């Protein structure tokens with residue numbers, strides 16, 4: 044069954060034949076009878092970073108739809124040729140203006156509340172070291188103390204922040220060599 048957020052191809056991206064449903068691996072997937080292309084519609088991987096400074100966390104406020112004015116952690120989609128760590132370094136540079144040194148992995152989250160589709164967020168942490176220069180994707184930023192975090196945090200970034208805190212308290216950070 045297609046979820047509400049699922050965006051489907053109607054035509055084969057390879058040969059332009061109209062796609063039809065076919066039972067594959069017990070799922071009724073869109074399939075091209077001409078060239079055998081199968082539209083798996085897998086979730087998209089995204090890299091995100093919790094940038095912290097003396098226990099405070101950097102959040103950016105979204106300037107555009109969807110989720111306009113919601114607060115979120117910096118990050119974005121992985122480009123085709125990138126590793127996740129290369130992606131988060133590029134995204135941090137683009138969105139907050141400095142080079143980041145990734146320290147550890149906080150967790151991996153399935154994000155099903157983004158109207159653009161289902162994402163898998165790979166969430167890292169790093170120390171905030173640099174002067175913040177926002178891109179036009181965000182119109183505001185703030186370093187929040189944990190007890191002052193805003194209510195409107197997009198995606199599952201609040202959950203990741205809670206996990207980050209818990210990991211830190213228990214000394215359970217998964218360090219990246």
Ligand SMILES: [Zn+2]
Nearest residue numbers: 055058075078
């Ligand atoms: Zn085809």
